[in-house]
Amino acid sequence: MISLLLAADAVAKLGAAVGGGLAAIGAGIGIGKIGGQAMDAMARQPEKMGDLRSSMIIAAALVEGVAFFAVIIALLALFV
Known part of the structure; x- marks a missing residue:
């Protein structure tokens, strides 16, 4: 049971990291195109x-x- 909870926590942290990174990349591309x-x-x-x-x-x-x-939102997924 504890391993299932630890796996869910790890997946949440991975999702938060990927989500935050994609948001930063998307904003960089968007602002670059605007400029x-x-x-x-x-x-x-x-x-x-x-x-x-x-x-x-x-x-x-x-x-x-x-x-x-x-x-x-990614930080909330990471810490909450």
Whole structure:
């Protein structure tokens, strides 16, 4: 019985580690794509730079917020 509980705890820790890592990787890819596409758009239309920058910051903040939420869920799975 105790080995079953220890195995479940190990699986939970593995899942939390994988989930947190995937969240960080996904956020990095998302913010990288946002930045790259914004630079392309700024190069094409320099007069829209202010609008693009504010939209880029909002989109990056939303991506980062989702990543933080996923990491918090992973930490809750790890310690609770």
